[in-house]
Amino acid sequence: MLAISAVFLVFTVIIFTAADFANKVDPNICLTPDCIKEAARILRTIDESVSPCDDFYQFSCGKWIESTLIPEHKSSQSTFDELQDELNRKLRVLIEESSQNSEKRSFVNKLKDLYITYIEAKGDQPLLDLLDRFGGWPVLKSSHWNESQFNWFESYIKLRQIGVVDNMLITIFVDIDDKNNSRRVLYLDQPSLGLFDRDLLLKGMNDTSVSAYFDLMVKSAVLLGAQKDTAHRQMTEVLEFETLLANYSLAKEERRNMSLLYNKMTTEELDQIAPNYSLAKEERRNMSLLYNKMTTEELDQIAPNTDWMSLINNFTTKPIAKHEEVVVIDTKFIKSLDLILPQTKKRTLANYMMWRIVFSKISALGAKWRNLETEYEAKVMGKQRQEPRWEQCVSIVQSVVGIGLSNLYINRYFNNDNKQMTLDIVKNIKTEFEGILHEIDWMEKNTLTHALDKLQNMELKVGFPSELMDEKKINNYYIDLHINRDDYFQNRIKAYKWLSDYQFSQLREINNKNDWRKYAEVTEVNAYYFPQENAMVIPAGILQGIFYNKNRPKY
Incomplete structure (x- = not known):
C-alpha cells in the first residue's frame, strides 16, 4: 500500500512540475519537431568555443567547415551546393522516369532524348567532320592546310549559322537596353576566352593554370592526330594570340562601372575607330578615355577593317540598318581587334578558332577526352575526378530545356x-x-x-510563374528545338543554334516585365x-x- 502511495505521489509531482514548466515556457519559443530539428542543425554548425564578438565567421560556421568534405569532383562546397545536389538528384529521377513512361508531351520527349544521347556520347569523328566544314584544323593538316581558302570573317559567320561557339573573337548578343529597360538592343562586347580568367592568361606560362591550359591544347591536337612537336609550336602561337586578346580585354573590376561600359554608335562609326591606333596600358586604365557615347552611324567609321553590317546581319535574325543603334561595350577593344586581325597569320587565326571549337566540345566526346578534361580541371580548379555522368547530363538538360524540366519539378515536388x-x-x-x-x-x-x-x-x-503549368505554352516555346535521339554531338549544336536564334529574335522587341519565360527556369x-x-x-x-x-x- 505504501509502495502504491509512493508511486502515486511521484506521478503527481511529475504532472504538476511539467504543467508548471509549460506555463513558464516563453510562448514565442517554437518547440515543434521542425523547430527542434532546426535548432539541432544550427548547433551542429556553430563553434561555441569561439565568441561571436571575436570571430563571427568561425562561431557561425566553424563546425560545418570541420565536418564538411569537398567532394572530389568539385572545387568547393557550400550549403547552396548541398541543396543543389539534392535538387539535382530529384531532377534525375524525374528525367529517368519520363524516359520510361513514354510521355506524349513534346517538351518531355525532347528533354529525355537529350539526356539519353548525352549518356551515350560518341567518339572523335563528329568533331573531325565539324572541323572540316571550316577547312580543317591546320595543326592536324600541316602543309596540306589550304591557307588561301581561309577567311576569319567568313568562318566566324559560319560558326553562328551552324550553331558552334561564336564568341571567341567578339561577342554579339541581344539584351535589355541598360539605359531604357522597355526595349532590347544589340550589344557588341569583348570575347569569351578559353581560360576562364583573363588575368590568369596575362601571367604567362609560369602560372599553373596557363600551363595546364596550354597542355590541354597540345594534347587535344595530338589526340586528333597532330605531331607533338608541331602541336607544341603552333599552339604556342595560339596561346600568344589569345593572351593578346586578353591584354586588350577589360579586367573584371574595370567592367563593374556600367555607366562607362555603355557606348551607342552606328555601324559606320565602328569602321573608323581602328586606323593607326594603339593603346598603352595607362590609357586603357583611364576610364575617361575608354568609354564614349556615340550614335549608331559611327560604327562603320571607327573600325574600318571589318564589315560590321555584314557580320551583324549574319548573326541576327532581323537585319539592321546603318542608322540603327547598337551598344558597343569597350570601344577600345573594338579598335584593337580591328588592328590585330589583319596583322595575325591566317594559320594562327584558324588554329585559334578551331581550338575553341574543340575546347567547347570536349565534354561531348568519348572517355579519353573526358579523362583529359579531368586532368586539366584538377590543375586549374582542384577537382580530383570528374562528376558522375548523370550529373553532367542533368546540367545539360537544365541549360537547354530548363523550362520544361522546371514544369516537371513543380508538379512533383513544390x-x-x-x-x-x-x-x-x-x-x-x-x-x-x-x-x-x-x-x-x-x-x-x-x-x-x-x-x-x-x-x-x-x-x-x-x-514560379503560373504559365509554367501550361504545357501548351511550354511546347510552343520549344517548337523550333529539334532533338535527335541518336546523336548528342549534333543535338548540342542544334541546341546552341536554337538558343542563339531565340535570343536574336528578341531584337527590337518591347521588354515585357511580366514575360513568364524570363522567370520560368526555377530549378536553381x-x-x-x-x-x-x-x-x-x-x-x-x-x-x-x-x-x-x-x-x-x-x-
Whole structure:
C-alpha cells in the first residue's frame, strides 16, 4: 500500500512540475519537431568555443567547415551546393522516369532524348567532320592546310549559322537596353576566352593554370592526330594570340562601372575607330578615355577593317540598318581587334578558332577526352575526378530545356502554399524596410524619394510563374528545338543554334516585365535581384532545406 502511495505521489509531482514548466515556457519559443530539428542543425554548425564578438565567421560556421568534405569532383562546397545536389538528384529521377513512361508531351520527349544521347556520347569523328566544314584544323593538316581558302570573317559567320561557339573573337548578343529597360538592343562586347580568367592568361606560362591550359591544347591536337612537336609550336602561337586578346580585354573590376561600359554608335562609326591606333596600358586604365557615347552611324567609321553590317546581319535574325543603334561595350577593344586581325597569320587565326571549337566540345566526346578534361580541371580548379555522368547530363538538360524540366519539378515536388507564404514574408520585409528608410537622417530628400519609389515599384517574382503549368505554352516555346535521339554531338549544336536564334529574335522587341519565360527556369538554388527590371527573384529551387520550411517560425 505504501509502495502504491509512493508511486502515486511521484506521478503527481511529475504532472504538476511539467504543467508548471509549460506555463513558464516563453510562448514565442517554437518547440515543434521542425523547430527542434532546426535548432539541432544550427548547433551542429556553430563553434561555441569561439565568441561571436571575436570571430563571427568561425562561431557561425566553424563546425560545418570541420565536418564538411569537398567532394572530389568539385572545387568547393557550400550549403547552396548541398541543396543543389539534392535538387539535382530529384531532377534525375524525374528525367529517368519520363524516359520510361513514354510521355506524349513534346517538351518531355525532347528533354529525355537529350539526356539519353548525352549518356551515350560518341567518339572523335563528329568533331573531325565539324572541323572540316571550316577547312580543317591546320595543326592536324600541316602543309596540306589550304591557307588561301581561309577567311576569319567568313568562318566566324559560319560558326553562328551552324550553331558552334561564336564568341571567341567578339561577342554579339541581344539584351535589355541598360539605359531604357522597355526595349532590347544589340550589344557588341569583348570575347569569351578559353581560360576562364583573363588575368590568369596575362601571367604567362609560369602560372599553373596557363600551363595546364596550354597542355590541354597540345594534347587535344595530338589526340586528333597532330605531331607533338608541331602541336607544341603552333599552339604556342595560339596561346600568344589569345593572351593578346586578353591584354586588350577589360579586367573584371574595370567592367563593374556600367555607366562607362555603355557606348551607342552606328555601324559606320565602328569602321573608323581602328586606323593607326594603339593603346598603352595607362590609357586603357583611364576610364575617361575608354568609354564614349556615340550614335549608331559611327560604327562603320571607327573600325574600318571589318564589315560590321555584314557580320551583324549574319548573326541576327532581323537585319539592321546603318542608322540603327547598337551598344558597343569597350570601344577600345573594338579598335584593337580591328588592328590585330589583319596583322595575325591566317594559320594562327584558324588554329585559334578551331581550338575553341574543340575546347567547347570536349565534354561531348568519348572517355579519353573526358579523362583529359579531368586532368586539366584538377590543375586549374582542384577537382580530383570528374562528376558522375548523370550529373553532367542533368546540367545539360537544365541549360537547354530548363523550362520544361522546371514544369516537371513543380508538379512533383513544390507545394503551391509555399509560394504565397514566401510572398507574404517578402512583403513584410518590404514594409519594415520602408519604415527604416523613413527613419534615417543621412539621406538627401531627393535620394530618399527615389529610394522609396524604387522600393514601392519593386517586382516580386516568387516560386514560379503560373504559365509554367501550361504545357501548351511550354511546347510552343520549344517548337523550333529539334532533338535527335541518336546523336548528342549534333543535338548540342542544334541546341546552341536554337538558343542563339531565340535570343536574336528578341531584337527590337518591347521588354515585357511580366514575360513568364524570363522567370520560368526555377530549378536553381539561388535568389537574386534583377536590376534591369527592379525585380527580386526567389525561384522554387531555393525554397527548401535550410532556406525555407513552412513549419518553421516566421519571425
